[in-house]
Amino acid sequence: xxxxxxxxxxxxxxxLRKEIxxxxxxxxxESSEYCFQCAKCTAGCEAHKLLELEPHKIVALLKRxxxxxxxxxxxxxxCMSCFKCWERCPQxxxxxxxxxxxxxxxxxxxxxxxxxxTAMLQSVLSICLIQDVQEVTTHEGKTMKxxxxxxxxxxxxxxxxxxxxxxxxxxxxxx
Amino acid sequence: xxxxxxxxxxxxxxxxxxxxxxxxxxxxxxDVELVDVDGFSCCGEPLKSINKMMTLYLAARNLAIxxxxxxxxxxxxxxxxxxxxxxxxxxxxxxxxxxxxxxxLASEDLTYKGTAGLVHTVDLxxxxxxxxxxxxxxxxxxxxxxxxxxxxxxLLRPSEIGRPVDSENPQKMEAVLDALGAKCSFYPEKLDCCxxxxxxxxxxSALTKTGQKxxxxxxxxxxxxxxxxxxxxxMFDSRQSKAGETVAAKLxxxxxxxxxxxxxxxxxxxxxxxxxxxxxPVDKLELK
Ligand code: SF4
Ligand code: SF4
Numbered sequence: 001x002x003x004x005x006x007x008x009x010x011x012x013x014x015x016l017r018k019e020i021x022x023x024x025x026x027x028x029x030e031s032s033e034y035c036f037q038c039a040k041c042t043a044g045c046e047a048h049k050l051l052e053l054e055p056h057k058i059v060a061l062l063k064r065x066x067x068x069x070x071x072x073x074x075x076x077x078x079c080m081s082c083f084k085c086w087e088r089c090p091q092x093x094x095x096x097x098x099x100x101x102x103x104x105x106x107x108x109x110x111x112x113x114x115x116x117x118t119a120m121l122q123s124v125l126s127i128c129l130i131q132d133v134q135e136v137t138t139h140e141g142k143t144m145k146x147x148x149x150x151x152x153x154x155x156x157x158x159x160x161x162x163x164x165x166x167x168x169x170x171x172x173x174x175x
Numbered sequence: 176x177x178x179x180x181x182x183x184x185x186x187x188x189x190x191x192x193x194x195x196x197x198x199x200x201x202x203x204x205x206d207v208e209l210v211d212v213d214g215f216s217c218c219g220e221p222l223k224s225i226n227k228m229m230t231l232y233l234a235a236r237n238l239a240i241x242x243x244x245x246x247x248x249x250x251x252x253x254x255x256x257x258x259x260x261x262x263x264x265x266x267x268x269x270x271x272x273x274x275x276x277x278x279x280l281a282s283e284d285l286t287y288k289g290t291a292g293l294v295h296t297v298d299l300x301x302x303x304x305x306x307x308x309x310x311x312x313x314x315x316x317x318x319x320x321x322x323x324x325x326x327x328x329x330l331l332r333p334s335e336i337g338r339p340v341d342s343e344n345p346q347k348m349e350a351v352l353d354a355l356g357a358k359c360s361f362y363p364e365k366l367d368c369c370x371x372x373x374x375x376x377x378x379x380s381a382l383t384k385t386g387q388k389x390x391x392x393x394x395x396x397x398x399x400x401x402x403x404x405x406x407x408x409x410m411f412d413s414r415q416s417k418a419g420e421t422v423a424a425k426l427x428x429x430x431x432x433x434x435x436x437x438x439x440x441x442x443x444x445x446x447x448x449x450x451x452x453x454x455x456p457v458d459k460l461e462l463k
Contacts, residue, residue, distance in 0.1 A: 115376025
């Protein structure tokens, strides 16, 4: 069943729609209200052919206030952040930012975060980077790391505990 | 001598060493000093799907560290460059958000003012150092090579937040490569995504994207690929054989960072440019 089928049974959520539009305004993005459904965003969408994402429908559903269905759907996690939809929209709507808002809402509502995102977040919370120094292999089969390649030590926050404190607080903040 | 604080991000300094080795090698040869600064963290971009407030905070934090040094930031990763550019764009006109972020930055004695400029590899080479200057320094021209450029989505779009290259017809890499003696030509998939952004949650689809683009480039008859993003390079180079398996194609195309090509043309030894770390078949180019 597609999101559109699901939403035909749905109740509109005016409050959530307002929340997303307020967020878009804070981020200097144009309101979804200006969308006139030309589907230029979908025409160039990198996730369209492969994963059936249709950004113009995402915007249409937002305009109708059908938010929960999108928040609960896996399709919002198929966006490749190519920014073609934002660049090319004749009305300056940024569907990619609507998708980010929906993903943020899904996370905030306690839905399971897909894939490696949780691991990346935990890594940033503990070592301030998405991953620690990795080993690589040269063409001659030698194992190397930053130091053996002659690269200087990683740049890192001088007081990790202060960094972590703010970030932990931020984890529950909204735009 | 121009001077920049090097903002490394996460992916380049923890595994994409060829990019870091080559840029540390070539920029001093072009009279650009890169200063290592302590205190940086992730740029926030990889966490945007989870919590964009966190992304903005992390970006502002890194910008504030650069400002403290009184230096503009050289940001070789397009993802990081995007995150920092977007943060500047948002905080410029949203005072409320700026105040909120500054109140949190205070715990680390930092303040975001928005004064630090940003450059990426491509505009540093093309706009600041300049194509003529580069041309004058070439020792080994890259002869008889037909190269496909890949800029990467985060470098190209959206122009609204300020990007270093044109969103629909980027030509700065072409101009630099032309100065190095190589030939680039247009191909229809030039602006397409490498697949990396969904590698975190949909790895098969990500590799399909990677494989499709590599196959198209190979079919067009290019000798090799030029990229400027550690994320794209990870897909095109480090994971090329996996991408080939995913799309059931024999992929066999060398992929080098722009800074590696530049180093070769400037006469730097291959090892110093990290060429022994590329996983794609760079040996078949028989580079000196
Ligand atoms: S391109 Fe813009 S106006 Fe057209 S459908 Fe997409 S969001 Fe709406
Ligand atoms: S940013 Fe996402 S929604 Fe927009 S065109 Fe790219 S893949 Fe599609």
